Amino acid sequence: MIHHDVIVVGGGLAGLRAAIEAKRAGLDVAVLSQVHPGRSHSGAAQGGINAALGNHPEGRDDSWEKHAFDTTKGGDFLGDQDAIVQMTKDAIEVIYEMDHWGCPFSRYEDGRITQRPFGGAGFPRCCYGADKTGHYLLHTLVEQAYKHQVKLYVEQYVCKLIVHEGICQGVVAYDMIRGGFEAFSGGAVIIATGGAGRIYANSTNALINTGGGMAMAYHAGVPLKDMEFIQFHPTGLYSTNILMTEAARGEGGYLVNGLGERYMEKYAPKFMELAPRDIVARAGQTEINEGRGINGQPYVYLDLRHLGAEKILERLPGIRDLAIHFEGVDPIEEPIPVVPSQHYTMGGIDTNVDGATIMPGLYAAGECACVSVHGANRLGGNSLLETIVFGRRAGADVFRYLESRPDKRPPNARAAFAAVQAMEDKVEALARAEATENAYALRTEMALVTKEHFGVFRDEAGMKAGLDKLLSIKERSAKVGLRYTGNVFNLDLIRTLDLEGMIDVALCMAMGALNRTESRGAHYRTDYTKRDDANWLKHTLAYYRPGEAGPRLDYKPVTLGYFEPEERKY
């Protein structure tokens, strides 16, 4: 058993920022990550990070209040407004902090950080480094983690929480390099494992974004909140769903249908291509569904040609490379075929503004958490912000929690050994199983069900059929087994263990969506097309029921107090 004061699971922006904060407070902190932290999915973020710095010439009247309003409205008023205010206030400070730590933001002539317009924002407040902002921020925090000597356990697949008498006291991890399961005990655990994009077949997300952290918390009894709210990004590459940043439109790119029309005119005449993502994704999907894709094909064009080579090479070099490598299209010469693609999980582990869950000792931050600041639809540029703001807050609160705990006893060793034993038994059973189902086939099947039945447009009949299929997949998943039992870098083991959590997270999403008889943000139902504040201005909570197929659903009120819900028009 290995012990540290704090165990952080996940080495992306939220995990690293939490670890650095806890370390700077004097705690002994370890980060466990399935990949080297520098390879985390945060690094794939492109467009930028929002903060009302007022650096842009047209952004001088910007303020954190306006940022908070845009975020609330963008999220169709489901976000908790106290949390949103906290985030937009902290935003300015954390951007300067990242700058002081060396983040290479792009610069104006006078040396200040550049900002660009982004979807759903009243002012250009998205701070950026070319179109590689996530990569720059991530490497800056990796560097700071090394500087502060945060202990990094790399290529550790964390698969179970250690819970003793209702208190979280550590995790169990499979050591991918040396093999075997090990207990990492700690006074507190911070889950920062990112989103669950891979429960969809058409995701922009990294292949490791399987929602594992969400599943661990869920299985330990902590509810998942608002899981039905899945963001579809309007511009994933047609053939691979690889992300084409919103910054392409922020810099002036057009969305064009098969008739050559800038179709956003019909859907958001004022904001055009820079309306919030849910609206732009629905518009694109509508054009495709109604046969106005390019040459009748199921995609539309993202056209950057009028921006000119110089601007594309300076501001959007990353997506140009991606379009060339993965779609065979140079955006300087040709329009890019794009399609709405699963991009972000607005929901996640239910936490308060300090990242704390209902379970003492268990925290969550970043995309795997739901504070909630994004409500029913996240604005572009707010996810990087959320990771850093709430990672930092969680790291600070862990220190307060450990200081204030009346019970200073070390974590219970017997509980840790029992948790390791439980994992070993599980693997043993998988190895002996007479497998009649194939884990990879089931995973593919599940991801196609979510794509088909819980996509941009949803309705009762479609979702019911989808839920039935998911329940049957869940049943069949009990019959999978391991084909390889080696110790080292056993991908068969990891990908088989992933399956259970992925299906359970998908079931939370599906049942939440089916139950919510309204349209709000990214959850759009063709049979209930209006938002229904009288009945549905509330968060969904999904609780695990051991032995049952799906979750128990409960609801809790949204925190208002700053802005009254109004109809969204863009």
Place this chain on the structure above:
Amino acid sequence: MAEITFRVKRQDPQDKKNPEAHWEDYKITYEGNLTVLEGLFYIQEKYDGSLAFRYCCRASVCGSCAMYIDGAYRLACQTNVKHLDSAGSPDPVVTVAPMPHLPLVKDLVCDMTDFFAKYEYIMPWLIRKSPDPEKELLQSPKDRKKLDMPIDCILCGCCYSSCPSVWGEENYLGPAALLKAYRFEVDSRDEARKDRLSRWDNERGVYRCHTIMNCVEACPKELVPTEGIQWLKRAAIRRRLFGRLK
């Protein structure tokens, strides 16, 4: 439907019965495009669950899947088999091997421990001595432009594996770590002065680079580590003669 053979270098040093490296062929059928990474998943799912390889973003930004493919350093996710020389043949065969000259964990997974130890050794973080201003540290676009090349590094390890100076001297820091040193030394906001200098201004540092330029050829992001290393050599001399780095 197209068909292609992947010839994969397999080795499990832990396997007592068969610890040696050997090649295995796998037939893959696909429609449209196929990346090498997709091919490896196909093998892992359909033929052999024991195949080990690293992956994460599948969009060439994370640096996980650097390999030696058809005799060149490439990211598996970024490599469309149609773009390989072998693609033209009627019975195409793609060879996939781990990055050479690195210790092996299993199959296509190399041990990157030394690589990251050297990265850490050069103090890869911005060093500041002055108190932080209330707002951002100002930096002109001209100074910021100097960072464009080195900050695109994804730490994949291709350059490190390709460098003959690394093969010959295990303590040589190698191109990636030195490029990172350059990234900070050239940054107008960095105030390290002498702090980092002794780490790279020695025979295990920049002077072990003989401008063979393998790193430039190997880099899947088309970066030029040699340029950074040469800048550091000039900077070290400036430092000795005039007492300043930049």
